[in-house]
Amino acid sequence: MNRKTSLNQIAEAAGVSLSTVDRVLNRRGGVSPDKEARVLEWANRLHLDRVLFRGYLRVLRVAVVMQSPKNPFYRGLRDAFTDITAAMPDMRINCFLHYVEVTDAAATTRKINQIAESYDALIVVCPDDPQLSDALRRISARMPILTLVTDLPDSGRIAYVGPDNRQTGRVAGELMGRFLGPAGGELLILLGMHRIIGHEEREMGFRSVLRERFPACAIVDSLESGEDQARAGEVVYRALRRHPGVRGIYNVSAGNTAIAGTIRTLGLAQHVVLITHELTPERRAMLREGVIDAIIDQDPKAEVRRALEVLGRHFNRTETEVRLEEPTPFNIFIRENCPPAW
Known part of the structure; x- marks a missing residue:
């Protein structure tokens, strides 16, 4: 299919101008999130050449807010974000980790309010606190929020990713x-x-x-x-x-x-x-x-992969269906089935 014809079809289907499609695909900015999402959705539906399409996608900036990696589990979660993000380049998602002191809900709320302006989405691993949930609910009006590992049901999040x-x-x-x-x-x-x-x-x-x-x-x-x-x-x-x-x-x-x-x-x-x-x-x-x-x-790599798939689906970066309410799996280990060190 001729590329110019493809872009005209996308513009017509999405109800935007050709210049808007060009701005989205060339990452020039100045396009509202709603129009950008429509352009990307119709680019997918009309089967714009996938290699070409992926190359034009704007890189999404995702903030991950969690405990310090001094905690061994969160060290593994940090490494999982590095590994899985690199293994899913077609999503064009970059994750930026921000560490908070989970015993200080007020400081965590202030930090989230500060960083939210610079990102396209938030992934949050935090204790439940009314002040924090209120702040996240306000932020969720302009960007998607995921809760990971532990839920914040009143945060306005689009999904919880983690075990039951x-x-x-x-x-x-x-x-x-x-x-x-x-x-x-x-x-x-x-x-x-x-x-x-x-x-x-x-x-x-x-x-x-x-x-x-x-x-x-x-x-x-x-x-x-x-x-x-x-x-x-x-x-x-x-x-x-x-x-x-x-x-x-x-x-x-x-x-x-x-x-x-x-x-x-x-x-x-x-x-x-x-x-x-x-x-x-x-x-x-x-x-x-x-x-x-x-x-x-609970396998942090599987959780991070699911979280990025949810965001990829939300931003029309993938056609893969993601079951938002399905808990991530977990394994039971005793001495007899303990795997060797990595």
Whole structure:
């Protein structure tokens, strides 16, 4: 098909001028998001040469707001954004990571308000806070927002991408009940923050399974680490001194190295079942050693790929259908199926 003819057809179908189509394809700016989206949609529908079309697409700038990569899971998430973005060049999406202190909701809100002006979309991994959700809802009127890993349902987001956290908590409860057996025992739960919806949902799922099927298991304390790894070890140490009969710990978030150190210090490595999340290199080693008994891993690479596919679909960068409400899968690892180090 003649390129000039193609551009005229796109302009007519999209209800814009030929110069507007030219501005969109040559990334000259000055075109409203609504008109740009119509041009890109009709370019797809009319089958403008794909190689030519991709080369003319404006590069989308996406801000990713999340915790510092000092947390091993977020280190893996950071690496996933680098790897997956490079593996999907046809999307022409560049991701820029911004780290926030999740315990300071006001500072996080200010930062998001500041950076939103410079981007085409936001991907947010943050605790629930009314002030933050209000700010995101206002921003969502002019750009798409995705929540990743943990949801913010009142943020105006176009989709949540991540696991069903209540289900992963139920899996943790099932594993704990089966590991401890009919005798059951006292349990500790450690959350990063109760305001992180994903953590709260995991705790609810964990409690519900124990209540339904393992009545001999009794939760004696629910603790919070503030997503601080050293503090995780400290609060678990104090709890184990208060409750020497504890037989199981469910750690929803960070701090497993410190918790494992506490368990070893107290001589409980062979007596306490430890179940946690995310197969980081450090946790893989502890799983092989037997200090951690099971890890529920949510696969950050799969989540990042889904997030970029959702944005690609939103901006008409792909024709691939994406099921927005479908949770991302997770895996269960014990010592016997622990994969080798990468």
